[in-house]
Amino acid sequence: MSNILTIKNLYIEAYSEEKWQPIVKDISLTLKKGEVLGLIGESGAGKSTIGLAAMGYTRQGCRLASGSINLDGVELMGASDEDLRLVRGSKIAYVAQSAAASFNPSHRIIKQHVEAPVQHGIMSFSEAQKEAIKLYRRVFLPNPEKIGLRYPHELSGGQLQRAMVAMAMSCEPQIIVFDEPTTALDVTTQIEVLAAVKEITEKMNKAALYITHDLAVVAQVAHRIMVLRNGRLVEEGETRALIRKPKQAYTRELLNVRSLREEKNESEKMDVILTVKNVAATYTGEENVLEDINLTVRKGRTVAVVGESGSGKSTLARVITGLLPATQGSINFLGQDLPLELKHRTKDNLRRLQMIYQMPDTALNPKQTVRRVIGRPLEFYFNMSGKKADDRIRELLSSIELEPDAYINRLTTELSGGEKQRICIARALAARPDLIICDEVTSALDQLVAEGILDLLQDLQNKTDISYLFITHDLATVKAISDKIVIMLEGKIIEQGAKREILTPPHHEYTDKLLSSIPEMDPEWLDNLLDERLDSFI
Amino acid sequence: MKNVICHILKRIGASLATIFVISLIIFIGVELLPGDVADTVLGQSATPETVEAFRKELKLDLPPHIRYVAWLKNFVQGDFGNSLANKRPVAELISWRFSNTLFLAGTTALIAVPLAILLGILAAFYRNTLYDKVISTTTLSFISFPEFFVAYILIALFSVKMELFPSIAMIDPHMGLGRKFYTILLPALTLTCVVTAHMMRQTRAAIINVLASAYIEMAEIKGIRRLRIIIHHAFPNSLSPVINVVAVNLAYLVVGVVIVEVVFVYPGLGQLLVDSVAKRDLPVVQASGLIFSITYIGLNLLADVLSMLSNPKLRQSQF
Numbered sequence: 001m002s003n004i005l006t007i008k009n010l011y012i013e014a015y016s017e018e019k020w021q022p023i024v025k026d027i028s029l030t031l032k033k034g035e036v037l038g039l040i041g042e043s044g045a046g047k048s049t050i051g052l053a054a055m056g057y058t059r060q061g062c063r064l065a066s067g068s069i070n071l072d073g074v075e076l077m078g079a080s081d082e083d084l085r086l087v088r089g090s091k092i093a094y095v096a097q098s099a100a101a102s103f104n105p106s107h108r109i110i111k112q113h114v115e116a117p118v119q120h121g122i123m124s125f126s127e128a129q130k131e132a133i134k135l136y137r138r139v140f141l142p143n144p145e146k147i148g149l150r151y152p153h154e155l156s157g158g159q160l161q162r163a164m165v166a167m168a169m170s171c172e173p174q175i176i177v178f179d180e181p182t183t184a185l186d187v188t189t190q191i192e193v194l195a196a197v198k199e200i201t202e203k204m205n206k207a208a209l210y211i212t213h214d215l216a217v218v219a220q221v222a223h224r225i226m227v228l229r230n231g232r233l234v235e236e237g238e239t240r241a242l243i244r245k246p247k248q249a250y251t252r253e254l255l256n257v258r259s260l261r262e263e264k265n266e267s268e269k270m271d272v273i274l275t276v277k278n279v280a281a282t283y284t285g286e287e288n289v290l291e292d293i294n295l296t297v298r299k300g301r302t303v304a305v306v307g308e309s310g311s312g313k314s315t316l317a318r319v320i321t322g323l324l325p326a327t328q329g330s331i332n333f334l335g336q337d338l339p340l341e342l343k344h345r346t347k348d349n350l351r352r353l354q355m356i357y358q359m360p361d362t363a364l365n366p367k368q369t370v371r372r373v374i375g376r377p378l379e380f381y382f383n384m385s386g387k388k389a390d391d392r393i394r395e396l397l398s399s400i401e402l403e404p405d406a407y408i409n410r411l412t413t414e415l416s417g418g419e420k421q422r423i424c425i426a427r428a429l430a431a432r433p434d435l436i437i438c439d440e441v442t443s444a445l446d447q448l449v450a451e452g453i454l455d456l457l458q459d460l461q462n463k464t465d466i467s468y469l470f471i472t473h474d475l476a477t478v479k480a481i482s483d484k485i486v487i488m489l490e491g492k493i494i495e496q497g498a499k500r501e502i503l504t505p506p507h508h509e510y511t512d513k514l515l516s517s518i519p520e521m522d523p524e525w526l527d528n529l530l531d532e533r534l535d536s537f538i
Numbered sequence: 539m540k541n542v543i544c545h546i547l548k549r550i551g552a553s554l555a556t557i558f559v560i561s562l563i564i565f566i567g568v569e570l571l572p573g574d575v576a577d578t579v580l581g582q583s584a585t586p587e588t589v590e591a592f593r594k595e596l597k598l599d600l601p602p603h604i605r606y607v608a609w610l611k612n613f614v615q616g617d618f619g620n621s622l623a624n625k626r627p628v629a630e631l632i633s634w635r636f637s638n639t640l641f642l643a644g645t646t647a648l649i650a651v652p653l654a655i656l657l658g659i660l661a662a663f664y665r666n667t668l669y670d671k672v673i674s675t676t677t678l679s680f681i682s683f684p685e686f687f688v689a690y691i692l693i694a695l696f697s698v699k700m701e702l703f704p705s706i707a708m709i710d711p712h713m714g715l716g717r718k719f720y721t722i723l724l725p726a727l728t729l730t731c732v733v734t735a736h737m738m739r740q741t742r743a744a745i746i747n748v749l750a751s752a753y754i755e756m757a758e759i760k761g762i763r764r765l766r767i768i769i770h771h772a773f774p775n776s777l778s779p780v781i782n783v784v785a786v787n788l789a790y791l792v793v794g795v796v797i798v799e800v801v802f803v804y805p806g807l808g809q810l811l812v813d814s815v816a817k818r819d820l821p822v823v824q825a826s827g828l829i830f831s832i833t834y835i836g837l838n839l840l841a842d843v844l845s846m847l848s849n850p851k852l853r854q855s856q857f
Binding site: 096107 | 751753755761771
């Protein structure tokens with residue numbers, strides 16, 4: 001079989017600090033008809049850049065520096081804008097990470113779908129519409145005849161992502177570039193999209209580049225895998241061989257499934273520090289988004305609240321912190337009932353209950369230095385200033401494993417994502433809290449960085465006996481960090497208990513669906529699962 | 539759709555409340571004007587007796603809140619009172635002037651809005667090229683000159699040098715429509731120069747802002763032509779800021795064109811207002827002020843409703 005895509009010695013540069021700097025270095029790859037190549041690596045590895053370069057496209061501020069990109073006999077390097085335009089969409093198509101952002105909010109789904117074939121002169125409008133409906137059926141969209149008439153905001157995230165997979169197929173391209181198509185989705189939704197991807201690549205025999213940071217996901221769809229780091233190739237191999245016997249240390253690190261932490265026994269004698277009793281809450285005043293929530297957190301323990309988006313887990317955090325006052329029930333913290341509304345809580349209430357957020361970028365003031373960020377709670381709660389505060393800030397920085405001298409005077413914008421999250425942790429610790437609510441604190445971070453954060457939280461707990469209420473949709477994180485698991489669905493707790501109890505069968509029906517949806521490294525996993533669930537799919 | 543109507547009704551209610559507050563402000567403002575109306579109007583013939591009689595006739599001897607309620611009640615019914623200067627009904631004076639102002643504003647809008655949006659789209663399309671810079675600089679220079687300067691330059695050029703258009707835009711009710719357009723072309727052009735830059739720059743900025751979105755990148759990757767991307771993908775999503783800036787400029791065309799009206803001796807409402815202030819013709823001042831406010835608020839309301847309808851998400855969502 002001949003190669004339909006050949007990239008040779010590709011260098012891509014980005015303009016930063018007033019000069020062109022290479023971000024993709026000496027990458028070569030080939031893709032045969034019907035073959036799926038996985039590109040894997042952490043952020044900054046250059047995998048999306050390579051995916052776009054396969055279409056002769058670079059983002060603003062980047063340029064293709066040297067090398068060759070040969071797509072089905074056409075050299076894209078140095079091709080004119082018009083020649084590139086003719087290739088894009090028709091011969092090679094792209095599925096973006098965030099379908100919600102990549103669909104134009106002003107136009108109906110099907111109108112965007114047929115645009116490429118009509119504009120490329122491949123089909124007439126009505127033909128393209130008929131094809132679109134066929135494709136919607138193939139990617140398992142509900143009500144394929146009518147769904148295209150909706151606007152993007154009327155579809156769920158998983159549906160949009162499948163509609164985008166269908167859209168990429170609209171011109172019957174040779175190659176599809178999938179750029180993290182499931183990263184923003186819940187595990188159960190991820191399955192639906194992966195099934196659509198498989199349908200396209202296997203049954204319709206399309207070649208694909210599949211870009212992701214999740215080895216377990218790529219193992220399900222790719223024939224071969226390339227591991228990238230900092231724009232360079234780390235290693236390349238056939239999927240099974242690479243997973244079974246990675247040659248490079250970095251690949252092994254990525255492969256390392258988080259070890260299951262032995263849960264600490266939860267004896268009845270342990271102090272209960274937080275009791276949430278019969279809590280209900282609402283945003284609109286009519287429908288309850290939380291109902292009948294009961295849970296306890298003990299001293300020095302971690303309770304993980306798990307659920308998909310919309311399950312009410314973040315709302316629960318807002319209710320406990322008082323940002324959204326509960327309409328029913330009580331919240332007992334350290335032996336006393338907390339006022340449900342934030343404004344009625346005392347300074348001491350506030351101090352003892354801290355929170356860390358999902359997006360460290362938005363949780364830190366970009367105009368402030370690390371000293372100011374951590375110093376503020378010290379001043380607010382303990383009236384600390386000057387030398388005393390400075391010493392405490394340094395102590396806190398050491399405890400989050402950042403070198404005080406190197407970081408104390410930096411602006412928060414001069415930190416990496418992982419460092420920012422560490423600063424957020426230090427800010428929470430500065431108040432000497434008894435409980436920290438962690439709302440998806442690792443989901444915006446790369447896998448290895450996230451693991452560092454989880455380790456740090458664990459160490460801090462071992463040292464200070466602090467408790468965590470850990471809100472997440474990522475079951476791997478739950479396995480790694482929790483003592484107790486609370487599973488939420490549609491605003492209710494459907495199951496809770498000690499970690500071992502929850503993770504060993506028999507499960508509640510929904511828990512089972514959640515657990516079985518976590519991709520495993522086994523390349524057969526998806527196929528087996530889809531066979532099992534066939535009934536529910538059709 | 540029901541929610542949208544509900545929301546629009548709410549906005550109309552809020553606008554009515556605003557207009558009510560403004561009517562109060564106008565009334566109080568006029569009350570606070572220094573000097574006595576009777577004295578000023580009567581001038582030389584003001585004796586204590588005549589002043590007293592005049593005040594009685596105008597009901598100026600009644601307490602302010604009663605006069606305010608009476609004024610507002612009459613205004614709502616279309617009775618704006620009588621002019622102090624010539625005793626004619628204010629409504630009669632204003633309606634002809636106001637329709638002239640609307641005519642000039644409308645003509646200008648017909649030229650300026652499409653022109654500004656087209657130039658804005660082109661500037662966004664040819665962003666950072668020579669063409670973009672030329673358009674930006676030219677339109678910017680036009681708003682940097684005072685209006686009367688632009689007006690006189692146009693007069694010098696088109697009516698003095700080339701003798702194409704009249705320098706005085708004196709229209710009367712008996713003119714045909716074509717003749718009217720011809721007569722007011724120069725003031726309309728002057729105003730076009732003044733308002734185009736603002737709208738064009740906003741259009742350009744709004745489109746360029748949208749060009750950074752992921753769905754624009756998606757359209758590029760789908761191999762769509764650049765011009766189509768700008769018009770079909772970017773423009774519909776930048777409508778909201780464009781509609782707003784257009785509304786503000788239309789409002790300006792109605793309420794802020796007094797200088798141009800004076801230069802071209804155009805019988806518009808702005809000129810009437812200025813004259814009436816000089817003559818202390820308070821019923822006319824109050825009525826004109828309120829009409830201007832209603833125009834301004836009405837246009838902004840219209841802009842809000844239109845930009846809401848231009849967004850499918852808002853069109854269908856719950857408020």
